[in-house]
Amino acid sequence: MIWLTWRQLRPMLIAAGTVLCAAAVYFIATGVHIRHTYSADLNNCHANCQQVLNDFAASYQNLRALIQLIVQATPALIGIFWGAPLIAVEFERGTHRMVWNQSVTPVRWLAVKLASGALASIVTVGLLSLLFTWWAGPQDKIDTDRFDWNVFGTRDITPIGYALFAFALGALLGLVIHRGVLPAMAATVVVFVGVQVLVATQVRPNLMPAHTATVSVDAQLLSHPVNTTITGSPSGPKVSFKVSPPAGSWKLSQTAVMDGSGAPLPAKAVQDCIEGPSIQSQTDLATCLAPYNPHVGVRYEPASDFWPLQWYETGIHVALAGVLAGLCFWRIRRHRD
Amino acid sequence: MTAIIEARGLSKRYGARPALTDCTLHIPPGHVVGLVGPNGAGKSTLLKLACGLLAPTSGSITVLGGRPGADPAQIAKVAFVAQDAPVYSGLSVADHLRLGAHLNPRWDRAFAEARVRSLGLDPKQKAGKLSGGQRAQLALTLAAGKRPDLLLLDEPVASLDPLARRDFLRHLMETVAEEGTSVVLSSHLISDLERVCDYLIVLAASRVRLVGEVEELTAAHHRIIASRRGADTLPSGLEVVAAEHSERQSTFVVRGVPEAADDWAVEPVGMEDLVLTYMEAGSAAGAGAGAGAGAETGLEATR
Numbered sequence: 248m249i250w251l252t253w254r255q256l257r258p259m260l261i262a263a264g265t266v267l268c269a270a271a272v273y274f275i276a277t278g279v280h281i282r283h284t285y286s287a288d289l290n291n292c293h294a295n296c297q298q299v300l301n302d303f304a305a306s307y308q309n310l311r312a313l314i315q316l317i318v319q320a321t322p323a324l325i326g327i328f329w330g331a332p333l334i335a336v337e338f339e340r341g342t343h344r345m346v347w348n349q350s351v352t353p354v355r356w357l358a359v360k361l362a363s364g365a366l367a368s369i370v371t372v373g374l375l376s377l378l379f380t381w382w383a384g385p386q387d388k389i390d391t392d393r394f395d396w397n398v399f400g401t402r403d404i405t406p407i408g409y410a411l412f413a414f415a416l417g418a419l420l421g422l423v424i425h426r427g428v429l430p431a432m433a434a435t436v437v438v439f440v441g442v443q444v445l446v447a448t449q450v451r452p453n454l455m456p457a458h459t460a461t462v463s464v465d466a467q468l469l470s471h472p473v474n475t476t477i478t479g480s481p482s483g484p485k486v487s488f489k490v491s492p493p494a495g496s497w498k499l500s501q502t503a504v505m506d507g508s509g510a511p512l513p514a515k516a517v518q519d520c521i522e523g524p525s526i527q528s529q530t531d532l533a534t535c536l537a538p539y540n541p542h543v544g545v546r547y548e549p550a551s552d553f554w555p556l557q558w559y560e561t562g563i564h565v566a567l568a569g570v571l572a573g574l575c576f577w578r579i580r581r582h583r584d
Numbered sequence: 585m586t587a588i589i590e591a592r593g594l595s596k597r598y599g600a601r602p603a604l605t606d607c608t609l610h611i612p613p614g615h616v617v618g619l620v621g622p623n624g625a626g627k628s629t630l631l632k633l634a635c636g637l638l639a640p641t642s643g644s645i646t647v648l649g650g651r652p653g654a655d656p657a658q659i660a661k662v663a664f665v666a667q668d669a670p671v672y673s674g675l676s677v678a679d680h681l682r683l684g685a686h687l688n689p690r691w692d693r694a695f696a697e698a699r700v701r702s703l704g705l706d707p708k709q710k711a712g713k714l715s716g717g718q719r720a721q722l723a724l725t726l727a728a729g730k731r732p733d734l735l736l737l738d739e740p741v742a743s744l745d746p747l748a749r750r751d752f753l754r755h756l757m758e759t760v761a762e763e764g765t766s767v768v769l770s771s772h773l774i775s776d777l778e779r780v781c782d783y784l785i786v787l788a789a790s791r792v793r794l795v796g797e798v799e800e801l802t803a804a805h806h807r808i809i810a811s812r813r814g815a816d817t818l819p820s821g822l823e824v825v826a827a828e829h830s831e832r833q834s835t836f837v838v839r840g841v842p843e844a845a846d847d848w849a850v851e852p853v854g855m856e857d858l859v860l861t862y863m864e865a866g867s868a869a870g871a872g873a874g875a876g877a878g879a880e881t882g883l884e885a886t887r
Contacts, residue, residue: 248686248687250682250683250686251683251686251687254675254679254682254683255672255674255675258674340670340673341666341667341668341670342670342671342672344637344664344666344670345665345666345670345671345672345723345726346683346687347636347637347653347659348635348659348662348663348664348727349659349683349684349687349688349726349730350656350659350660350687350688350689350690350730351656351659351687352653352655352656352659355656583637583638583639584632584637584638
């Protein structure tokens with residue numbers, strides 16, 4: 248059975264292996280070069296180091312975005328091209344009737360197929376993610392929010408969880424949907440993307456207890472012009488202050504501006520200060536508001552939560568894949584031609 | 585000796601539609617069994633029940649003394665070639681033989697390789713590029729190579745041209761004759777099976793209509809051609825299977841041995857005639873029973 252599974256997966260595995268080898272050669276060759284440039288830039292810059300590093304990151308930005316997209320798509324592709332056809336192709340062509348009559352029970356047949364495909368998925372995506380994380384390391388250090396949607400799911404170990412989940416999902420849908428391979432593939436994409444969005448928006452922010460911090464709206468905050476937005480509205484100008492949690496952490500939400508007593512800062516107070524004749528700068532605005540002791544509460548996951556979150560999310564997907572595989576076994580025992 | 589197929593009240597329904605109804609069979613080993621019936625009579629259902637691809641809705645079936653598909657040992661004893669002889673189109677002929685060798689404990693490699701050679705199949709050829717006849721032969725090689733005690737073939741010659749049919753059946757008979765393998769093969773045409781089978785099951789409208797050894801069946805049935813009369817005027821002890829009346833003549837097919845008389849003639853009935861008679865009688869009975877169900881379905885559709 249292992250031989251047959253290997254023989255059936257062989258074209259796919261050869262394709263994946265070829266792509267992976269090419270990717271590895273490319274990643275290692277350019278990655279080494281990138282690291283040289285990075286250290287050279289760091290050694291040669293003087294006062295303008297930040298600028299030099301930003302320029303360095305910018306020069307690889309598009310390339311990194313493109314590869315990131317590929318890494319992001321790989322688990323879905325595995326679900327579509329390995330998972331969904333795994334069983335659906337056999338049903339579509341009737342070959343399960345042949346192979347289930349070769350002294351092998353459907354359960355064993357399924358077990359070997361699922362295990363081989365899962366292993367291939369782990370190796371493929373694991374290597375890809377590892378290489379990409381290493382390759383993008385220097386740039387990520389400079390300009391990347393590690394908790395960003397697109398970054399969190401394309402670095403380190405999360406892609407492995409996604410790939411396993413997508414593979415098991417495809418296999419199950421191929422087994423359950425008795426309408427051929429294409430509908431199984433389509434359903435796999437839809438469900439997989441849905442779960443990805445759901446996890447990123449609803450699950451990930453709630454996996455670890457959030458930290459909270461209070462940030463004063465003071466001269467220091469207002470000295471960064473980007474932090475203050477003033478918009479006009481029929482009821483008068485509205486002002487909002489964008490605050491940042493500690494560096495490297497993941498901001499979940501922030502409250503409205505509060506005054507010293509913990510009540511929302513009266514809009515009138517802000518309006519008066521903005522329209523007041525003595526306001527010439529952001530600092531003046533801060534001084535004008537100071538008596539109210541304005542502050543903003545912010546909820547965030549600290550930078551140290553990155554790895555726990557990676558493990559949790561990977562673990563959740565692996566567990567889901569396990570449940571889906573279990574459903575496959577449950578279903579195939581009840582399969583009737 | 586253990587019966588190859590032992591069924592008691594075996595039924596299979598797909599939703600409300602009966603595929604096989606109340607089938608009771610006891611087929612002794614060592615036969616080449618022809619399973620004949622019109623399309624949709626339940627032939628595939630019976631074969632799939634026998635190899636474990638289907639589970640009965642009610643009743644029971646044992647094959648070679650075991651529950652179909654129960655464990656690898658049972659699967660090893662029974663070989664099944666599904667309709668249209670499915671094989672992996674991306675795998676070569678040689679790959680299929682390796683597949684058989686890897687999966688079957690009783691695989692007979694020398695036999696399978698010799699058979700592929702004698703068929704003139706190129707081992708390197710992809711199965712997807714084979715002709716219908718060659719594909720059927722490959723599927724049969726795979727099934728026979730596992731050295732089963734029972735070989736089930738579902739419409740093995742349906743998609744083949746007449747020459748390929750003759751070839752296939754000849755090879756089949758050569759293959760099973762050496763080992764004494766029991767065979768059940770289905771077809772909607774008795775003419776396909778006439779020369780190879782010595783045991784017969786006729787299915788029509790999901791029920792078994794006739795079962796027995798060919799020689800006994802043909803010996804037990806006769807055609808009576810007489811001047812026009814009702815079936816009730818025939819001597820007792822004759823079971824009328826079919827009656828046909830023309831203006832001056834009545835023709836009966838009966839089970840039993842009628843004495844020849846002055847005003848009627850008795851003829852033997854050939855196997856093909858016999859099967860057609862039972863298929864016709866069975867389909868008519870099925871249609872009569874099914875008419876009510878059909879009306880119900882129509883009502884449901886309009887609701």
